[in-house]
Amino acid sequence: MPPRHSLPEALLTTLSTTRGRSDRLTHTEHLPARPARYAPWPDSIRAEITAAARAVGVEQPWAHQAEAMNLAKTGQTVVIATGTASGKSLGYLAPVLSDLLDGTEARNGRGATALYLAPTKALAADQRRRAAELAPPRVRAALYDGDTPPEEREWVRQYASYVLTNPDMLHRGILPAHARWSSFFKVLRYVVVDECHSYRGVFGSHVAQVLRRLRRICARYGSSPTFLLASATTADPAATAGRLTGLPAVAVTDDASPRGPMVFGLWEPPLTENIGEHGAPVRRTATAEAAYLLTDLVEQQTRTVVFVRSRRAAELVALQAQDQLGRPLAARVAAYRGGYLADERRALEGALHSGQLLGLASTSALELGVDVSGLDAVLMAGYPGTRASLWQQAGRAGREAQGALAVLIARDDPLDTYLVHHPEALFAAPVEATVLDPDNPHVLAPHLCAAAAELPLTDADLELFGPSTAPLLPVLERRGLLRRRSDGSWYWTRRERAADAVDLRGSGGSPVQIVEAATGRLLGTVDASASHTTVHTGAVHLHQGRTFLVRELDLENSVALVDAADPPYTTAARDITSISVLDTDTTVRWGEGRLSFGSVEVVNQVVGYLRKRISTGEIMGESKLDLPPRTLRTRAVWWSVTEDQLLDADIPLDRLPGAAHAAEHASIGLLPLFATCDRWDIGGVSVPLHPDTELPTVFVYDGHPGGAGFAERGFQRAVQWLTATREAIAACECEHGCPSCVQSPKCGNGNDPLDKTAAVRLLDVLLAGAPEAADGAPAPTGTDS
Numbered sequence: 001m002p003p004r005h006s007l008p009e010a011l012l013t014t015l016s017t018t019r020g021r022s023d024r025l026t027h028t029e030h031l032p033a034r035p036a037r038y039a040p041w042p043d044s045i046r047a048e049i050t051a052a053a054r055a056v057g058v059e060q061p062w063a064h065q066a067e068a069m070n071l072a073k074t075g076q077t078v079v080i081a082t083g084t085a086s087g088k089s090l091g092y093l094a095p096v097l098s099d100l101l102d103g104t105e106a107r108n109g110r111g112a113t114a115l116y117l118a119p120t121k122a123l124a125a126d127q128r129r130r131a132a133e134l135a136p137p138r139v140r141a142a143l144y145d146g147d148t149p150p151e152e153r154e155w156v157r158q159y160a161s162y163v164l165t166n167p168d169m170l171h172r173g174i175l176p177a178h179a180r181w182s183s184f185f186k187v188l189r190y191v192v193v194d195e196c197h198s199y200r201g202v203f204g205s206h207v208a209q210v211l212r213r214l215r216r217i218c219a220r221y222g223s224s225p226t227f228l229l230a231s232a233t234t235a236d237p238a239a240t241a242g243r244l245t246g247l248p249a250v251a252v253t254d255d256a257s258p259r260g261p262m263v264f265g266l267w268e269p270p271l272t273e274n275i276g277e278h279g280a281p282v283r284r285t286a287t288a289e290a291a292y293l294l295t296d297l298v299e300q301q302t303r304t305v306v307f308v309r310s311r312r313a314a315e316l317v318a319l320q321a322q323d324q325l326g327r328p329l330a331a332r333v334a335a336y337r338g339g340y341l342a343d344e345r346r347a348l349e350g351a352l353h354s355g356q357l358l359g360l361a362s363t364s365a366l367e368l369g370v371d372v373s374g375l376d377a378v379l380m381a382g383y384p385g386t387r388a389s390l391w392q393q394a395g396r397a398g399r400e401a402q403g404a405l406a407v408l409i410a411r412d413d414p415l416d417t418y419l420v421h422h423p424e425a426l427f428a429a430p431v432e433a434t435v436l437d438p439d440n441p442h443v444l445a446p447h448l449c450a451a452a453a454e455l456p457l458t459d460a461d462l463e464l465f466g467p468s469t470a471p472l473l474p475v476l477e478r479r480g481l482l483r484r485r486s487d488g489s490w491y492w493t494r495r496e497r498a499a500d501a502v503d504l505r506g507s508g509g510s511p512v513q514i515v516e517a518a519t520g521r522l523l524g525t526v527d528a529s530a531s532h533t534t535v536h537t538g539a540v541h542l543h544q545g546r547t548f549l550v551r552e553l554d555l556e557n558s559v560a561l562v563d564a565a566d567p568p569y570t571t572a573a574r575d576i577t578s579i580s581v582l583d584t585d586t587t588v589r590w591g592e593g594r595l596s597f598g599s600v601e602v603v604n605q606v607v608g609y610l611r612k613r614i615s616t617g618e619i620m621g622e623s624k625l626d627l628p629p630r631t632l633r634t635r636a637v638w639w640s641v642t643e644d645q646l647l648d649a650d651i652p653l654d655r656l657p658g659a660a661h662a663a664e665h666a667s668i669g670l671l672p673l674f675a676t677c678d679r680w681d682i683g684g685v686s687v688p689l690h691p692d693t694e695l696p697t698v699f700v701y702d703g704h705p706g707g708a709g710f711a712e713r714g715f716q717r718a719v720q721w722l723t724a725t726r727e728a729i730a731a732c733e734c735e736h737g738c739p740s741c742v743q744s745p746k747c748g749n750g751n752d753p754l755d756k757t758a759a760v761r762l763l764d765v766l767l768a769g770a771p772e773a774a775d776g777a778p779a780p781t782g783t784d785s
């Protein structure tokens with residue numbers, strides 16, 4: 001048997017030099033081992049807690065944990081933004097449990113309380129176990145969520161000192177019933193907001209308003225809890241925490257936890273013989289490439305996990321690798337499909353740990369369900385969307401001393417292509433920020449109603465809820481939702497519960513239910529805003545890794561009837577979009593050109609769809625659809641150039657539409673590098689002569705009513721963002737545009753016209769006038785609290 005643990009470096013060399021693969025490894029990053037740095041336990045942490053921590057193997061905290069504990073004890077809002085497995089929970093638990101322990105000495109046994117919020121129930125349950133490990137039982141920790149039996153709820157309200165819940169339950173169950181929680185709120189010392197980077201976009205904006213409602217209720221009962229947040233590493237964690245809580249925050253970012261050495265390869269699959277849309281060259285898919293690499297790694301007895309996007313892809317990778325390996329090694333490769341029972345998961349973990357299983361292909365489901373730490377190698381077929389998920393996946397490789405190998409294999413799209421050619425975007429300081437926009441009036445309005453139902457709103461509350469509040473209150477009065485009393489306060493007037501009017505995780509409009517036609521089973525939902533594009537009649541829809549064909553989209557009942565299917569094609573909706581500027585917040589001059597941010601109205605009509613062969617991207621046919629237009633009022637960033645600039649750039653008028661359209665596509669592809677969005681959360685329109693700007697203009701807008709902060713982040717980081725866009729197009733080796741640069745899978749216009757070379761010249765002439773500020777950004781216009 002060959003040696004089981006080759007050095008990661010040697011492994012990568014073997015992978016990149018065999019079978020003519022020499023030009024596919026675009027970068028190798030050596031992440032050196034990082035030794036742990038320790039600090040003494042702060043004096044303010046009680047001996048019972050430090051003793052319990054020692055009993056579970058934590059002799060001393062790491063320096064960043066101690067820093068967080070000290071800050072928390074001063075009442076400062078703190079966000080701990082360090083890597084995965086860096087012990088963020090001990091950082092907030094130690095001060096929280098210490099204070100709760102103090103509180104047990106009060107006459108009623110509950111002189112202090114704390115509230116813990118997690119984005120999922122499973123995480124809250126996990127954290128309850130952590131708390132129980134560290135604190136004696138007289139600190140009463142309890143879950144309070146939809147699964148808590150009614151007979152236990154009263155006990156939690158009256159006696160629990162550490163209540164673990166989620167923002168949805170806080171919004172719908174706890175705040176509206178605050179009077180029954182009064183004894184809990186009176187002594188509320190801490191609010192822990194865990195995994196706070198998951199509160200992004202519209203959901204994050206809702207959670208920000210729920211936290212403001214929470215602060216108001218606490219003030220009413222005379223408490224002013226300290227907020228402790230935990231986040232993945234992102235750009236500006238303190239600013240994000242400030243926006244989420246409405247309080248100034250300090251960030252702890254200097255990670256002192258140890259790390260083994262890692263070799264990280266960036267990998268670009270080769271162009272194939274296949275021809276895609278408009279004759280574009282097509283790269284081998286990231287999943288096919290991953291299967292080849294997996295085969296080689298398994299042949300060398302390397303325990304490897306491949307992360308892919310869908311269950312189908314997981315199965316394809318495993319099948320292809322098994323095929324290439326032949327017997328007997330084929331039997332040591334498997335696909336992880338998700339939905340396993342607990343003992344099946346344990347068996348899989350065991351097989352992987354023992355080395356009986358050498359290769360596993362999986363969706364990111366593994367991130368949550370199965371412990372696969374300590375592998376030799378991790379392959380990622382496509383950028384998982386955020387740096388947080390990237391490091392979470394890569395972190396599965398490596399045990400303490402010996403090194404690990406991680407390889408990111410680029411998908412055929414502009415962001416992945418950019419990343420494998422710009423390693424600094426992954427390995428230097430993060431540029432991607434968690435983005436949210438609590439001032440969105442669509443988000444704010446229902447929370448003002450909910451807040452008024454909890455306690456009448458007064459002028460003193462205006463500041464707490466932000467600058468959109470004052471103009472919104474009279475609107476809510478006209479709609480008959482609020483009424484102003486003679487003392488100036490605003491009351492909720494309806495009989496129904498105000499909090500029921502909004503679902504924190506929806507984005508407005510009643511969602512479309514996806515129902516399996518054969519069984520009538522509800523598979524899930526899609527947002528109304530996305531339904532015309534993603535679940536129109538005839539659409540191929542991927543849902544939680546499984547593929548369905550939409551039999552019928554019933555708009556009246558908001559239902560899409562689907563059948564499980566595995567057609568050899570994907571579908572792409574075709575649409576017509578027009579955009580008008582409602583309000584310009586800010587315009588910055590970029591030489592002769594202009595960059596603006598403001599409110600727009602987008603009218604979009606899906607008129608048909610294309611069927612594209614999966615293997616080649618070839619168009620198999622087009623069908624018409626009869627769907628009504630949809631209107632979206634949202635926030636956008638847009639830029640314009642003048643006719644003189646077009647002359648300078650040598651772009652004749654007949655090439656302008658293709659240039660602007662190509663620049664628009666690539667810029668949408670690159671925005672997720674700067675804001676935690678998906679390219680599906682945003683949209684774009686390019687217009688050779690826009691009636692509002694009277695100039696050639698490219699718009700990028702938030703795909704949710706009222707906006708979610710993505711376009712605003714694009715505006716704030718416009719120089720870096722559009723520079724990266726220009727680079728991504730210019731660096732692509734294709735001749736006339738391909739999916740790696742300017743073609744978009746969601747183009748409503750069939751990727752036509754697109755002019756790659758003119759797009760580069762257009763962006764050049766625009767960027768030539770851009771300000772050269774320190775980090776290239778115009779002053780933020782946001783209303784960060």
Ligand SMILES: [Zn+2]
Pocket residue numbers: 732733734735737738739740741742
């Ligand atoms: Zn290209």
Ligand SMILES: [Zn+2]
Pocket residue numbers: 661665744746747748749750751752
């Ligand atoms: Zn397009």
